[in-house]
Amino acid sequence: MTRKTVAVVVGRWQLVHLGQEALFQAAFGLADEVIAVLGSSHRARDPRNPFVHEERRQMLMANLTPAQRERLHVLPVRDYFDDQRWNAAVAMGVQALAGEGADIVLVGHHKDHTSYYLHGFPRWRQQLVDRLAEVDATAMREVFFEADDPDAALAVMAPYVSAPVRAWLQAWSRLPEYQRRKTEHAAVQAYRKKYTAVAYMTGDAVVTVGDHVLLVRRNGPFGEGLWALPGGHLDRGEKLVACAIRELIEETGFPLMPASILATLAGVETFEDPLRSPRGRLISMAHHFKFGPMASLPEVTSSDETKESRWFHRDELAAMEPQLFEDHFVILDHFLGLIED
Known part of the structure; x- marks a missing residue:
């Protein structure tokens, strides 16, 4: 009997861009089902985490075919600021979704120091892929929240963010929460310019x-x-x-x-x-x-x-x-x- 293969992709996806979408497409090509581990869930919004986990799930789903949506599971995981507890929560949640006997493969790429999580699950197979787009979510958030006109920002983001996600962001920018996020983003930028010590x-x-x-x-x-x-x-x-x-x-x-x-x-x-x-x-x-x-x-x-x-x-x-x-x-x-x- 063939074992079911389940690919696990870990991220925060605080504004979904083409590089992240390509990572998911690679995961769908490797496995029967895909689990998106959605980090920094359950917490309040802030400039680094402007979108709640349900909104990020919607952005992820916007780029998938109906068949892929059926194959995707989303696992929200909170920040513990404790690697051992976080790893245990991810492993337990993935096991519950994948089921007994599944062949689990962790799909990702080495982006920077934040990619150390890839070494926290030695019992899973690991499939590293090349970084598929020279873009990151931090830069996209800066464009989106620092622009005077969100529609102009989305036009600039077109080479890096898919049309379905841009349409979602355009609709979201009409909500009162967008202005609140812009205000706090600006306050954080001013704070960082004023307070420049290491800590x-x-x-x-x-x-x-x-x-x-x-x-x-x-x-x-x-x-x-x-x-x-x-x-x-x-x-x-x-x-x-x-x-x-x-x-x-x-x-x-x-x-x-x-x-x-x-x-x-x-x-x-x-x-x-x-x-x-x-x-x-x-x-x-x-x-x-x-x-x-x-x-x-x-x-x-x-x-x-x-x-x-x-x-x-x-x-x-x-x-x-x-x-x-x-x-x-x-x-x-x-x-x-x-x-x-």
Whole structure:
């Protein structure tokens, strides 16, 4: 009996271009079925990830024949910023879609340092193909989101992006989300010009009272309206734990003295993945301030930097992943164990 062959293609596809489409066509030529592992799924939009995973699935499907669509499976996978957990999630998801006994082949090409994932699945066969187009999604996003006229941008992109994807992008550019993405893209470009050091340090506060967690709703220009941990940039001469406590009080009006907050410090962890923030290399030291149950939750307020501050029960947090800023869901998961692997 002949084993079913399943090709796996991994990517984010944050604007699908001809090189990526050619990679899929190679995969269809090799296998009975194709699994598209859609990275950076379930998270909130940002300048590096302007399209949610359902929109990226639509772009991928736009270029396929009806028969190929029947053969394609899409596997959304979140960012863990932990290679071991990410590899395990991909392997488990692929196995579930491919079924027992399938011959799995990983199809890809060595683009740059981000292609190291190709070595994370030694049990699968690997089929490397030549890079099929001198274009990348980052350049296409810059053209699309920096142009005054999206239709003119799409005309410039014609040699690199297929007609069906350009038609999809043209329709999407008429939605309010396009202008929000343009605004945040411009804010990130300005931020990167202002902050040019190799890296910057920030302090974040994970504050729990019993089963409740304190979050703030951001007031732009980055992550407008998203929920986040209280935190911010380290001041000159300041300790990181002092930074986290200062930002907590400034952003939420937390009604306890710094010494009382410090006495509840239960854990500290560094989050330093180079891609955790589209603004640049921001290294965060997250501090877990753990209070026991109280008769009533401490009263908190908003600030100039936040639209509101609010307590959430930890059971609410898993469903909030697409509403959380940058990697703050990952930080919360580290301290509170939100993801069931």
